[in-house]
Each structure stands twice: as C-alpha cells, then as structure tokens.
Amino acid sequence: MNKDIHILAIETSCDETSMAIVKNGREVEALTIATQMETHASFGGVVPEIASRMHTESITLVLEETLKKFSGKIEDIDAIAVTYAPGLLGSLLVGVECAKTLSLVYNKPLIAVNHTMGHIYANNIEYEITYPTLALIVSGGHTDMLILKNETEMEVLGSTMDDAVGEVYDKVARVLNLPYPGGPKIEKMALEGKDTYELPKPMNDDSYNFSYSGLKSYIINLVHNERQRNHGIRVADLACSFQKTAVEELTRKVGLALKNTQIKNMILAGGVSANKYLREEMAKTCAEAGATFHVPNILYCTDNAAMIGCAAYPLFKAQKFADFTLNAKSSENIKKYIEDSQK
Ligand code: KG4
Ligand code: ZN
Secondary structure (H helix, E strand, O other), X not given: OOOOOEEEEEEOOOOEEEEEEEEOXXXXXXXXXXXXXXXXXXXXXXXXXXXXXXXXXXXXXXHHHHHHHOOOOHHHOOEEEEEEEOOOHHHHHHHHHHXXXXXXXXXXXXXXXXXXXXXXXXXXXXXXXXXXXXXXXXOOOOXXXXXXXXXXXXXXXXXXXXXXXXXXXXXXXXXOOOOOOHHHHHHHHHHHOOOOOOOOOOOOOOOOOEOOHHHHHHHHHHHHHHHHOOOOOOHHHHHHHHHHHHHHHHHHHHHHHHHHHOOOEEEEEOHHHHOHHHHHHXXXXXXXXXXXXXXXXXXXXXXOOHHHHHHHHHHHHOOOOEOOOOOOOOOOOHHHHHHHHOO
C-alpha cells in the first residue's frame, strides 16, 4: 500500500507568513496565513525591511498554529518545503532558515520551491490538473503563459516584457488614492463605473508576451494632467476602463494560444486570478475555444503555503531534495528555472 505523503510547506516571499501541511500534493490538512497587509497599507506598498522583521516575529507562532490544526505530529511529516525564489530577499531568508532548521532538527528532507510553480500547482487543490494544459500566471510580480505538458515537463510561451499586471493594478490604484493592495480596490471601483476612458492597448501584437508599462504610464500621466488642470477624474470609470483593457489583453492572448496550440485545457493562477471579472472573461474565452477552464478557490489565488506544499509534491516524488547550502534568491527567470529543472 502506498503511504500518504505529508509535506510541511513554508511561504514568506512577500507580506504573508504562511505555513501549511499538504497530503499527497492535493489535500490541505492545515493552513495558516498571517498577513501583514494592514501594516504595509499605511505606507502605500510593501516595505521590505518591515516585512522581514514581521516574518521573524510571526514565523514560530504560525508554525505552532499550523501544527495545532494538524491531526498528526511534526514527526509524521515526510518533508519540509519552502519558497526560496523569487521575492523579497530578507523575507525569503526567514522562511528558508526556518525550513533548514526544521529539516535538520527533525531529520526530514528539504524541498526548494519556486513561488511561481506554487501558484500553478494551487490548481491541484480542488481540481486535478489535466495535461497538457495552458497556464497563465498573473500576480504582483508575474505575467507568464506556459504549456504544462505533464507533471514535470513545461515550456514558457511568453512573459511580460516589463511590469506584471498585478503591479499595474497596484500602481493605478495608488495614483487614484486607493489603498494598498490595489487589485481588490480597483475591482470593486470598476463595478461602479463605466468604460468611458479610451486607453492604449498593451502590446497589441500576436506574440505571447505582454507589456503593461505603457498602459501604466498613460494612466499615471492622464491623472496628473487632469489634476493639474483642476479637472476631476472619474475614478470608478477609469478603474473600469483600465480593468477592461488589462484583462482584454490577457484573454486575447490566451485565446490565440489555445487556437494555435489546440490545447484543450486552461488554468489561471496568481494573485490577480482572484479577480472575478478576469475569471469570468477567461471562462468565456476558454468556452469559445472549446477548452476546459479552472482557477483556484480565491483563498488559494493570493500567496499561501498550501500551494507551495502542492508544488513540492512532484519534487518529492522525483526525490529532488535541496541541501543546507540552499539560499534565497530575489529573482529567478522562469524560463531558465524550467530549463534547469528539466536537465
Ligand atoms: O500572488 P500574489 O499574492 O503575490 C505575488 O506573488 O505577487 O499577488 C498579489 C497581486 C497584487 O498585485 C494584488 O493587487 C493582486 O495580486 N490582486 C488582485 C486581486 N487580488 C489580488 N488584482 C486584481 N483583482 C483582485 N481581486
Ligand atoms: Zn504570489
């Protein structure tokens, strides 16, 4: 009989201190997320130094809380997984050092997980990923389109050439004086507005790459110019037009990729995939292309350790363990990561 595999996962790449225990790469047995969002909101964005200090303060409490929720004991855990890249260096280091310590003390193998892979594998929690599938990861740091050929083989089709779509949500929100994190606020405002602003289409081409910095700069300049002239900005309308323009480019390129590759499954992931408008529009695009569409439960879209436990499972099965030289990395090119991991 195959033994169940329990992975204790740690995620501290940005402003959430999170730990989870995940069974067989899919069942979340325990999950704790301590968010620092309110602290950073008063500064209008994440302050790296404060983030790492807060991770240090809360990590042992998060571990204690997670173990309380677990029916077994820490000795029953089969491996310790941790996000080592990409993210804020000081924040990542807190998680990495905690994982190494647990691995050493309890003599458990250590698994190094790339954060983007975590977002992708969050789709395995309530649905089992069907291969091959197209995957779009949209977060504060990423806008990547991939083909997942099977559990271990994947290929990057395209990425953002500049800003990630989540980052632009946050910057547009900031110029409109909406609090951090901007994504959910823009989503809410957009519901109250109408698409009345004409905005430039981001990277209106047929590649699988994205470019959002032009749209971001256009909106920031528009707001500043209108304010200088004492003209009012219709915040809800601008939020609506921005969201429509940003999402249209994502769905258009996914539609193109589904048509060209003839792949019949599509998954969405990352913090921005919590956005209902994007979820609805992407579902329509996939239906038109005759492809299935899945996106994680909203809880698992933004940063959490459960997704890290899911992404660690294929690495556990392949016995791809890290040693104690494991270090945090603030950036990691997804294309290079995939090429290296498939060697
Ligand atoms: O995945 P995530 O939690 O952290 C990163 O890995 O970056 O994503 C955070 C990003 C932020 O830019 C945030 O504004 C955005 O996801 N986000 C949203 C929504 N919820 C979070 N963007 C649009 N609509 C949302 N509902
Ligand atoms: Zn993330």
